[in-house]
Amino acid sequence: MANDQHKEKAKVFSRRSLMLGGAQAALMSVLAGRLYYLQVLHSDEYTMLADENRMNIQLLAPLRGRVVDRFGVEIASNRHNYRVILIPEQTSSVEKTLDALAQYVPPDSIDRERVLKEVKKKRSFVPIPVVDNLTWDQFAQINVNSPDIPGIQMDVGATRDYHYGDLFSHLVGYVGAVSEKDLQNLEPDPLLELPEFRIGKSGIEKYYDTALRGKAGISRLEANAYGRTIRELNRQEGIPGNDVILTIDQQLQEFAAKRMGSESAAAVIMDIHTGDILSMVSVPAYDPNAFARGITSKEWKELVSNSKRPLGNKAIGGQYPPGSTFKMVVALAALEAGVITDSHQVYCKGHTNLGKHRFHCWKRGGHGKLNLEQAIAQSCDVYFYDIARKVGVDRIAEMSHRFGLGEKLDIDLYGEKAGLIPTKDWKLAVQGVRWQVGETYNVGIGQGFVLTTPLQLAVMTARLANGGKAVVPRLVRSIAGASPDETNRDSLAVAPDIGVSQAAMRPVLRGMNKVVNGKRGTARASKISTKGWEMAGKTGTAQVRRISKKERIEGVRKSEEKPWEERDHALFVGYAPYNDPRYAVAVIIEHGGSGSKAAAPIARDLLQETLRLDPLRRPSLDVLARRIPGESDA
């Protein structure tokens, strides 16, 4: 009985063993199946997730391209920024480390509060910048003593360096941190997200930012679950930015800026054939280095409140009545329209009347009888009232545009202004009032509504001097690494003719010659005496304020007697050498008084210096070998 039961029990047990074993096998199959599902079917997916987990992609900022002048002189380049970084976990006391470090750096260069705050906020292995812009000596000294300063790390970054300070501030501009607005407006580039990345904020730095910027490199880092970097998996160096080669001659630029001194003024010197701008000066200027490192609010306030507007580039953004420098255009309009010939004469008695209005010549007593050449040389206003009335404002406007006035010249800078060349339609459309003949008189002497920029005046002069070729100004000769046709507009053949006959041009140019070299020329005091370098040009004095009748009766005050803001703008446009023209210049001295006294001597000196330096005789540098940043320090 017991035996039977024993056997029965064993039988049940065996049966149940099979069932249990079967269940166990089934469950193991489930696990194996799951393993297959995860490790074979979905392996790619999870591999990707694992890589996402561990890989941290870090962008490597490329070295920004340099800006050099036409001979390769560095204007903007990258400088080593020696700095010290703190890794909190490597020191037992951040305070003590900072104390130790303070012995080797200038006082107040460590912002303790900020450092301590960041130490608290970040994980202990995250490096925190402590001091930067150290000199090599300071840097070396800290390096030697680093065993006594636990937790610090020496680091070399790159900052933008503008070697000539304020000399190129308006041209080259400066770089700065990426703002929210930049992020919205610029083409998306991951580099922009880098906290220390700098982009061009103005000038060439901004206009050619993409070329200068280069392409980001990538460093793939392996990081653990806490974000600590374990190692670098691979590294793909970025492509450094391209150098931008300007048309500017640094020496000439320096001379021009110095020559203009403390005036509020602008000057443009350009090659009349190529359009190369050899110098573009707007004074006063500012130090772009201050912007690159971050400007203080005090410095900013000073710049903004300065009545001489150091922040604006007057050469392209300042709009001034051209005054008498406009007279060549008026003359050409009249000659080409056939309303006068070059022998046309006018008698100047110091004023002319139009209805009840009296229009004065700058010379109270009048010039007497003048022909065109004489009228230009002596800048007789009455003569030009006469021919302006004859030709009409619309034809003057049409001629102005041929000389590049009243429109943007698309120079590679931001902030260029178009100026203003009025027409009858323009007045009706904008002011809703019909054009008055008297306004044509004013236009005839470059006053009234007419506004031009110094750049436009330089272009106008160049187109006069080169025999009517529509030369276009350019600031950039080439971009190293870019194909030449992208930037190089060197050939003269490209510039189309503006369609003004040589017959009309000749007397005008002769007049300009007489302005300087004639006995009665308005700028006869500013002639270039070196043989073969003679200058031709035209003075201009633009009224800032209308001269009232009362003043006329009481006697016009001399410019020097008026307050600075009320004084006339002094202008001069010119070119040289007269016999074989090559360079054109336009100078404006805000509230400088008269063109002949204030502007002409400067223009003369600029042209003379241009000829002395003559960029054509020196080899220019179009394609520069890339230099590594270390060398640029030397």
Add this chain to the structure above:
Amino acid sequence: MLRELGAKNVQLPLSQKLWDLNWGFVLLICATASVGFLMLYSAAGGNLDPWASRQMIRFGAGLALMFFVALVDIRVWLNLAYPLYAVALILLGAVEVMGVVGMGAKRWVDLGPFQLQPSEIMKITLIMALARYFHNLGLEDTRRIQWLIPPLILVMAPAALVLRQPDLGTALLLIAGGGIVFFMAGVSLWKFGAVIGIAIPSAFFAYQFLHEYQQKRILTFLNPENDPLGAGYHILQSKIALGSGGVFGKGLLQGTQSHLNYLPEMRTDFIFSMLAEEFGMVGGLLLFALYILLALYAYAIAYRSRNHFGKLLATGMNGIFFLYIFINVAMVMGLVPVVGVPLPLISYGGTAMLTLLIGFGLIMNVYLHRDLDIPGKR
């Protein structure tokens, strides 16, 4: 008391017992444990210290204990089954009174130099007690409900205590382990069906009374990806480790998920994920093969045993062993909730290792006394 039933029914001398020991089984255990050492070596970044070496020492001590357990006369264990169970139950109660808090639950009792986990001991003593109970019970009696009430109490009492700690995983393990013995003893299948039929609705009801963290674990289990940085992080990272391992794995010490600390608890509960990351599906399946071989051994031993106590003890121990494996591996694969069960012979930790080796000792003990016929006592 000792009755001869055929020529084989003799008590063997010690030397014969040692010779007779299931050395293949021992070898399998050592092989499996070695996989564990290797993983702990990898977890330490290619160092024996601090984990692999300690685990080896524990394993050595456990192995000695295993042999001791195997060599003791099976009748001693039969006779000690109830007293040992009683001691374990008292210890479990003691945890309630003086347990130290560890890992968010009161699971340890401080016995001077040792910290003891009574729930581990209970797993063994429960199986022993149940095996003894059913060994004595006639087949007809197992079909009567009144005879099932005492063993049910044997299971539910410790399960209830463990649940109070609170340790849902161990409680379920005890119930399932007990259930296996019930099943093997021949309790009719419909009764299991009835119990499950009642258990599931009551589980839903009981869910309301669970600790919030347990509720959260269950919810997270249902969709861990919903909360990848919070509660679901562990399971997601574990699946990433497994999946990224692929067929052949990333190689020893090359597991990125484990070595960069994305994988949580990689030495203990999630060691299988690390293994499968570094050795791939091939590695995982090889470990499964080792486990299956061990289980087959246990079944064969149970089958060969002439006494019912031995049969139930061997299958019961094997059942506990298998439940460990299944729950742990299914957990790291995201198939069952995270309940904190170690992977047998692999996970770092002393108590579980000891429990298992004692269990294997008992299985071998059954083999050594396979031909001993022990009459049931009524």
